Amino acid sequence: MSALPSSQSQWRVATASEAGVRVWDSNSSPVPRGDALEFGPVTALTTLPISLDGTSTQKVWAVGTATGVDIVRPGRRRPYRRLPPRPASALYATPEGHLAVASGYGVAVWDVVRDTLLQSGPQRPDEHETANRPERSAPSCLLDWPSGSALVATADRHGVLLTSIDDGQSSFVPVQLSAVPRAVVGVPAPDGTSQWIAFGSSGGVTLWDLASQQLVIEVRIPRQRTDVKALAVLQSDGMTLLAAATRERIQTWDTATWKPHAHIASPRTKSLAAVPLSATHHLLASGSGHALTLWDPLTAEKLHTLVTAAPVEAITTLRDADGSLLLGIGGPAGFTTLKVNIPAPDLP
Structure with missing residues (x-):
C-alpha cells in the first residue's frame, strides 16, 4: 500500500492484490476549524436519501456519535444538518426517507430535510419499564417487510x-436463545412472506420466524466457540447470503439451502457490510482493529485490504450523483470516506 498526493488537501491510496493495483480516492479533508465538522468517536453510520428541491433525490451520510447525529452531503466538509444532541447507538433510513435514531432513550424519528422530530423516544431511559426491555448496549436492526410497517428490532x-x-x-x-446475542439482522425468507430475523451469539447463528414464533434453523461455525460479533445480508450469483463474523473468522451461507460457502480467516472482525457493485452482486466488507478488507462472499478471495491503523466499527456505502461508489467508515478515530473503482462483474 502506498499514499499518493493528489492535491494540497487530498491523498490517493494505492493498494495491491493478486488481481492487480487499484487506486482509492480519499474524500476526507484535513482537520477542519471553526464550525466545520469535528467528528468524535463514531458510534453509528448509515446513508439516507433526501430531496432538497422536492424533485431530485440524493443520498447523504448520517454520522452518529456520543453527542448526536451529523448529516453530511458527499464531498462536503460541513454538515448539512446537525440533529439535537442525543447519543446514537444505531441509525436507520426508513422507507419514507426519514432517519430513525436508536439509543438508550428509545427510538426517535427525524425528517432531516424539514429538521422536524416526527417521533420522540422517552426523554430519559425508563427504569420503570418492563424487565423485557433490552439493555442499552443490546444489538438492533431495521426490519422492513412488505406486509407491515418498518420496525426497529x-x-x-x-x-x-x-x-x-x-x-x-x-x-x-x-425468542428461545441459548446465549446473549451480540448481533442481529433481518433476513429475507425464500418464500418472500415469512419474517425472519437472525441472532448471532456463541459459536453460530439462530434464525427465528417472528410471524410464527418458531425456530427456522441454527447454524454453527466450525471449530468456533467465540461470539458472533457482526452479521450482514448480501446478494451474490443469484443467492441471498448471510455472513457472520466471530473473533477468528467469517462464514457465509446460502439462506435458501443453508449450504456454507466462504470460510474466511479474519481475526478480530468488528463490523460487516454489503458493498453493492450491482443490484444482484455484492462484495463483503469487513472492518477490524486496524484495517478495512473487501472479500468475495462466495469464494473467500481477499480482493483488497486498506490499513487504517484504527478500529473500523461501522461501514456503510453510498452512490453519489455521478454513480461512483463510496465507502464510509467510522470508529474511535472518527469518520472518513473512500471512493472505490472496482467494476461490477460480467454476470450471465
Whole structure:
C-alpha cells in the first residue's frame, strides 16, 4: 500500500492484490476549524436519501456519535444538518426517507430535510419499564417487510423488542436463545412472506420466524466457540447470503439451502457490510482493529485490504450523483470516506 498526493488537501491510496493495483480516492479533508465538522468517536453510520428541491433525490451520510447525529452531503466538509444532541447507538433510513435514531432513550424519528422530530423516544431511559426491555448496549436492526410497517428490532437473551417507526409503539416477542446475542439482522425468507430475523451469539447463528414464533434453523461455525460479533445480508450469483463474523473468522451461507460457502480467516472482525457493485452482486466488507478488507462472499478471495491503523466499527456505502461508489467508515478515530473503482462483474 502506498499514499499518493493528489492535491494540497487530498491523498490517493494505492493498494495491491493478486488481481492487480487499484487506486482509492480519499474524500476526507484535513482537520477542519471553526464550525466545520469535528467528528468524535463514531458510534453509528448509515446513508439516507433526501430531496432538497422536492424533485431530485440524493443520498447523504448520517454520522452518529456520543453527542448526536451529523448529516453530511458527499464531498462536503460541513454538515448539512446537525440533529439535537442525543447519543446514537444505531441509525436507520426508513422507507419514507426519514432517519430513525436508536439509543438508550428509545427510538426517535427525524425528517432531516424539514429538521422536524416526527417521533420522540422517552426523554430519559425508563427504569420503570418492563424487565423485557433490552439493555442499552443490546444489538438492533431495521426490519422492513412488505406486509407491515418498518420496525426497529432490539434483541436480548429473552427475545426481541419491536418498535414501530410509524407510531413508536413497542411489543416484545419472546425468542428461545441459548446465549446473549451480540448481533442481529433481518433476513429475507425464500418464500418472500415469512419474517425472519437472525441472532448471532456463541459459536453460530439462530434464525427465528417472528410471524410464527418458531425456530427456522441454527447454524454453527466450525471449530468456533467465540461470539458472533457482526452479521450482514448480501446478494451474490443469484443467492441471498448471510455472513457472520466471530473473533477468528467469517462464514457465509446460502439462506435458501443453508449450504456454507466462504470460510474466511479474519481475526478480530468488528463490523460487516454489503458493498453493492450491482443490484444482484455484492462484495463483503469487513472492518477490524486496524484495517478495512473487501472479500468475495462466495469464494473467500481477499480482493483488497486498506490499513487504517484504527478500529473500523461501522461501514456503510453510498452512490453519489455521478454513480461512483463510496465507502464510509467510522470508529474511535472518527469518520472518513473512500471512493472505490472496482467494476461490477460480467454476470450471465
